[in-house]
Amino acid sequence: MTQELIAQYNYINDILKQQEIYTHACHVLQYDQETICPPKAMEEQGEVSAALGNMAFKLTKDPKFIEAAENLYAHRGELNSFDRALIDDLHRNYLKTKNITPEMNHEFSLVYNRAFVTWLEAKQKSDFSIFAPSLREVIEINKKDVSLREQALPVLYDNLLGDYERGLTSASLDECFGKCKERLLPLLEKIKNSKKVIRTDFLSRHADEDKQRKFARYLLELMRFDFERGSFTTSEHPFTDGLARNDVRITTHYHEDMFYANMYTVTHEGGHALFELLQPQENYDHHINGLKSMSMHESVSRFYENRIARSESFIRLVYPKLKELFPDVLGDVTERELYEAMNLVQPSLIRTEADEFTYTFHIIIRYEIEKEMLAGTVKVEDLPALWNEKYRQYLGVIVPSDREGILQDVHWTFGMGYFPTYALGNMYNAMYYNRLKNELDIDALVAAGDFDTINGWMAKNVFAKADRLSASEWIRDITGRDFTPDDFLDYLEAKYSAIYEL
């Protein structure tokens, strides 16, 4: 690199460090809002957050910063892979935000924050009409945002999808979800008609929150979550925040009549946390630690939740601890009965509590609704009816309230395009699981609780380059193959045919 490029690189580094002061504070403020901030303080705190976020945004408008970043982009071939990932990302962001002023950006933040506050209230009161005006605003803001981008893609939705998964298009999703429907809907019929009886009577037995807290802690220690570099608490809607180099936070939510929900929330969020904690530390030095895509992240969280924690060997591992903590729940339940119940296929209302099999339909429903919302083929006030109709059609369930229906998820408070990444995650991990099981005796490792070895394999093969590659490059790098939902569909077919004796 020339002296000029080095000076420009250093300038960028300084600006990004300044920016990270604001974004760090914004993360803490957001975390605080989701865990402890009092209801009537939400709006003011949201305004503080928006103001700080906008200060971070303003820094990207610095002409010297833009010139430096664009010049480095022109010389991207001379950069190492970490810096190239950074400079490519700055270039993409530049194209996206070139025409967005700090004033507009601030206005967007205020809309999202208002939407979050009204969503909370609407969900609490189970009344979609409270959230509807905010949702209309969010849709308009999403559209306005895309209309201002340089080199925007012709299909509006594809731009939003690309924000969470670079290169993802609705055409490819139509194909992928088409395959899912084609193979999973007939299989779901067979499962529904199967004579196999899975015991479920114990699932709603009372499990003390206090005991569940102990079990959550046990699980996180098992998974080697680092409590010195992370924290664990509760929130209405569980989440993970990779807040800083030594600060990865996860939350859960306890349901005393669903002891297992916490187990799968913790293994899921624990998976997200491991991805953050075990990424290369150079990612932080080069400011690219946030570049892993949402579906990469979901692939990892669902790897731990579904591929590990719903396996027979994992149930074998945790069964004694569960029985010790919850004798009234599991006293008369065998290990096999527990395994089957944890893999019960049960079309249901709530995405985050859905079984692995029907989960994809929860996503397909949201995906189809998002497409319609953005195309304007449905009015916002008619969304609950559309939602409820799709749940009836795909899953055969009747939605009794907005709270258990269209208001269950927070995501639409900040826009469309996020949900599909959840479904893709399952498909990615099915692909890399097929490589992993050729290299490791995964069942034996899980049964032995040897998470060091499993996490080590994941860190080396799955986590290492995630922030430097697009999802399609990344999955090819791990597996040597192009993305396909087939591995996932094969896995579901085999696993559930066995459980349901089809």
Added chain:
Amino acid sequence: MTQELIAQYNYINDILKQQEIYTHACHVLQYDQETICPPKAMEEQGEVSAALGNMAFKLTKDPKFIEAAENLYAHRGELNSFDRALIDDLHRNYLKTKNITPEMNHEFSLVYNRAFVTWLEAKQKSDFSIFAPSLREVIEINKKDVSLREQALPVLYDNLLGDYERGLTSASLDECFGKCKERLLPLLEKIKNSKKVIRTDFLSRHADEDKQRKFARYLLELMRFDFERGSFTTSEHPFTDGLARNDVRITTHYHEDMFYANMYTVTHEGGHALFELLQPQENYDHHINGLKSMSMHESVSRFYENRIARSESFIRLVYPKLKELFPDVLGDVTERELYEAMNLVQPSLIRTEADEFTYTFHIIIRYEIEKEMLAGTVKVEDLPALWNEKYRQYLGVIVPSDREGILQDVHWTFGMGYFPTYALGNMYNAMYYNRLKNELDIDALVAAGDFDTINGWMAKNVFAKADRLSASEWIRDITGRDFTPDDFLDYLEAKYSAIYEL
């Protein structure tokens, strides 16, 4: 006001609003560090906080802001009492910080933050030597800070005392604490020699954290803490943060072998919270909501903790609930036995767990040590020995470890001068309690749990002008009398003579 003054006032208002964005974030970051932030993330988060705090500080260096504030100060007679309080405070701050550059201010913050981190570690490891280098830095920074002030007072310590209580001097404290020693030490001897036996066997019986959490919630509801405008959680060291207009946060700490500790922490922090929540809302509009002094605050928290929650009528009120939640602790304990035990005089190690009678000695010890630290008549490495000697001398207790000795309090991580305000608080509330009991049948109100009436009296008489007056003006405004420790000492004498049958 002239057009010029109005324009200057508006300019100041704008700057203060900007400043509040940073200070709001700093409060949340600090709250987060005390409640949930992972250990290894503390330092980075402290740096973020210091950077944001310094941005707030930089705003006060704006020449236009200074000119406006000083010009308004010259016309302070034309301002209403809220604005005058603000402008007076800006003027005092200007004199204090005129010669302190943002670089120095940032350096100060980093020192305090480092001190907090090392204190946490030192306390955990019960090893003062870990904290000693930081404490030396804090003392130096305190001295440097004062040396840079315009119109500094001749006695170094008085400047620091004045930061927490405007006008407070070590000469007046020497006199006040002299009186306390004179009257309380002989009384303590009498209590020690009294034949009265107070039952204590039940005090260390096991009380589930979970049940204590329920009891804490019950107490806060009783006191009319507003959960819509406040939050409640746990931290190592309990505190209250009046974070924003609709955001007042309190914490407690549960000790399963001291069920009553939580009760007095909650009523204490609950008192702080009521002071914040029930202050005039105009205080926020005029940016003066943070001007109430620390001893005013402590007077209120101790009013609720000691004057209310250690009274016979309060024990009558909560006794049934305590018995219901903790049958194993209180099954064989009468109401009178509980009252006496909650007022046990027991010289002990930990300030925050001290009884109302010996509490003042914990403060006198810290006060005397602070004077020596600042005068340089004791070396930092010799502080634990001095601490332990004073505990032996005044209270007759042997300090077994630094954790239970000199490392117990967080305050010295940010400097000297704070502790005396705790003792003054008791003296102020003794004065206004004597007025209150002439106007209200306080015992009947407490026994009936009528906190609306009690809080209403406090809001009207004690809270209303606190941010607009100095403590000495304020206590005169409430009681018509000048400050004196006599009411407090009379109260202790009467109460404990009765309990100990002297």
